[in-house]
Amino acid sequence: MDIITRESLKRWLTTLMDRYQVMAPVLAEGNHLFRAISSTDEIAWDYYNSVVPPKELIFPLTESLFTLEYQNGVPQIQEPVIDRQTVIFGLRPCDARAIAMLDASFMNDPVDVPYARRRALVTLVGWACVRPESPCFCVNIGGAPNGTQGLDVLMTEGTDGYFVEPVTEKGKAVLEGAELKHTDAVPPEPAALPAFSTEGLTERLPEVFLSPMWQQQVEACISCKICTFLCPTCYCFDVRDRRDGEAVERMRCWDSCQGAHFSKIAGGYNPRATKTARWKQFFYHKYLYYPERFGGVIACVGCARCVRKCPVNIDIREVIQDLKEDISA
Amino acid sequence: MVAVENITQLIQEKARELLSSGQVELVIGYQRASDGVTARPAFVRKAEDAGKLIFDQTCTHNLGKYAIEHRGKSLAIVAKACDTFGINVLIQEKQIVREKTYVIGINCPGVVESSFGETGDRLQYRCQICQEHAPAVFDYIVGDPILEKPLDFDPYAKVKELEALPQEERIAFWEKHFDRCIRCYACRNACPQCYCTECVVEQIDPNWVGAPIQVPEKQIFHVIRAFHLAGRCIGCNECERVCPVGIPLSLLNMKFSLEVEQQFGYKPGRDPEVCAPLATYQPDEDLGIGG
């Protein structure tokens, strides 16, 4: 395996900035977030994980789909230009795996062109988690703190620098010019996480759809959108117009199934009028609907952002445990 | 942390009594969270479940939020001193019925800063500046009365520091913070004083505020939210606690609290009989505006 010293790594990133826009975790007023950097000094080298997942770099909170303007009375549609080569540096394997899950949905026919355009320009250089901590649970849901799925390059911090593992051709290309040295050492193994099993959950979810358990689980929910907006695999959006005189811009913005109006149709009928129904939608989408559509993969990567940030401590791990008891009872 | 075991015990006993006598159908309190160290809201409907209720200095949530959700039911609610101010506001605004709401008030030692899996001894800022540790409304009171000590610093110091900054820096300060907002609405939804069934920032027809998650929309949301709480915010600061991206929302709410206190000498929730400042007026007052 190859290794790169921390100094060489910084030099490599600095030279990358000529060709690529480099996004990395930074500390913004006490919050770790992915932002474009102009110097490697801005990188939060000691971060655990970002508050907002790096999905926001490929699937922005708000993006323009097109503008429509009238030229001599003739309507003209223009799409925004997306042409910036970008390296996302330092994302965690769970978030990279989540991006692979977004790919499955957005790249599925018909291809979501705005997403695909961005995605094609992005190279993902990940950092393995050497010291993952509970409530993270990637290992219990098909991932690993040093997993490579979705990544182009995986780096693992060792004592003498970073172990570098190119995963894809794109990854090899981005590493060109990096001062890599061969080493016989092996990357450190990540610390163990508490284990629990999600086996058989998807198959049995349909049986418990009407269980009263859901209402109890979600009783404290305040219907905010933290769990969905901070979820690296959530990708619901809203499409809205903005008018300026005769010109119109159509944009899409993140939206969340937790909002009361999410599924309400004009005329007032709301198929998911209760917070229990809405939270169930969140859970079922991850653990049943997505897997049914995309080859059995559960759309949760165990990053535990929803667990850490839920204002009222609704703990998805606990829900899974309770469900198993409910199913077996 | 201050020893509060006896409070837990008293709450459990009271909950048991209220539920088994049928006086209330629901007790809203706190229970241990899944991390084993912090707290989360608990909903107890059977006397035999009362044992899961707890109280300690991690019980930060303002449970008044749920009193609105369960309005119409006879319920008991565990409320810290500041939470009772919020209950008073809700009574004043006819959102809940006093007679149907059994308030288990707590002489509150203050709550500590905590996050998932982590807690410590450091009091939350709102508790550091608190000078009213006794509940304003209650049917049953637990905890030893707390000796009120005058503060040796200005509770509004942070607001005043920001006020004193040059205009450009204030602009930069707020734009930097609003930029991080993701419009998750946790601040609004955690607030017991925000109970509109349809929020003006989400209203579609008319669509006052667009859906984009961009600084103009965020600014309008935060300003309107703060304004709608002017003279109503009781300073529980749950909005700031739940914000996933650490926006100092207390600096918005406290600015209004400061103005309301200075201009109208009013503090919300202390007495439900006194009218809120924006719901009343004095015909001949001079507010330095209008002429």
Added chain:
Amino acid sequence: MSLDYEPRIIGFLCNWCAFAGADLAGTTRTTYPSNIRIIRVPCSGRVDPLLVLKAFQQGADAVLIAGCHPGDCHYVQGNYYARRRFALLRQFLDYLGIEKERLRLEWVSASEGRKFSRLVTEMTQEVARLGPRKDTVKRPARQAPVLRPLGQEEAAPALKGGAAAPAKSGGE
């Protein structure tokens, strides 16, 4: 009057007094700067802070709310509520970086055409002295597509041609 910089002022005028006052200023040929854009409202008490914010966000340099003198409100007390509301709001906007001089509440009766004219002149001069707003939180007249997560500097030229061809169905 000549100014280097022409401010835009949005005036929310009460239908029962200030709007008639402005009308009177017009019919009596009293001149006032054309910097004000008037929106007729049923009462100064109708003016929601949201409207004021929207005005600022859409590029207003200042907002004037003009209602009936105390005691004269057509709806008895609307102007009293407005007074309390905007006394708070202007302090708050100042705190966020929009100077309090940019938000005014004034009493103008239907017979005070002159006062209205003086007010607008005064306010225009004052706002011109303040200059353009320093905060950037306003929607520019034409927003270029936002591509922020892939780089802030990218946003500006994005509307102009480039890699992605405009949709074929765009023209005839």
Added chain:
Amino acid sequence: MTSAQPGGNGRNPYVPYLAKIENTLDLTYDVRLFRVRLIDPAVEEAFVYQPGQFAVVSAFGVGESPFDICSLWQPGAPLEFAIRRVGTVTSGLHALEPGDVVGVRGPFGNWFPMEEYRGKDIIIIGGGIGMAPMRSVVNWVVEHRADYGALRVLNGARSPQDLVFTNEFDLWRSSPNSELVLTVDRGDDKWKDRVALIPAVATELQYSPANAVAFVCGPPIMIKFTVKALQGLGFQGEQIITTLESKMKCGIGKCGRCNIGQSYVCLDGPVYTFAQATQLLEEL
């Protein structure tokens, strides 16, 4: 069943085709029929659709919403949408006039498998604006009259003023072996037909399930009870076909809001047999 996607690969599916409103016809006080022609002839040629498919129509500056295409496809014919003014987008569309430009994306979704039902009796039950997707089925059967058995249409609405496509009633009635029953929830002094709820009328009419299929569309509550009534008459799940309305934004299975259970209405629907929709309707 996949939908025809004119324009080819690599086209941004969120960019609508531009179309002009040719003319409109007020069907009721709040329902208007829009006849819309795609501006680009190449797009128009490729825009082939089946009864039951929908398109997402934009009122630029207001937004876009999905609407059933209630015309039958014919080369060179305009697209028709019956749109009830009920929300922001529909109000925006109603504010437009002939000659104005709208956006159209589609055709999306699956369709009524009319070929499969050749030789069967066709029962069509539509409530209110739910009659819009039913209209294409009725007209399909009328147009291919020899291919099908009896045509029995039950059209209901809240009031006589809410009945849509009244201008086509004579055409439907005059088709051989056809029946049209009208009912309203509340009549007025001029109303001579039935005053009853659709499920009750369906039961009363004793529709026979023998060699028949029933199409049902209307408000969720009407679908629910009409399906019950049909089941009471002996209809099996696969003999009942419905088209569901759901909140949609993208129309292509991405935006995540139209699902009922596992099924994305925009991709897997909007047409379902009741056998498929049993679980879905539990959620309704």
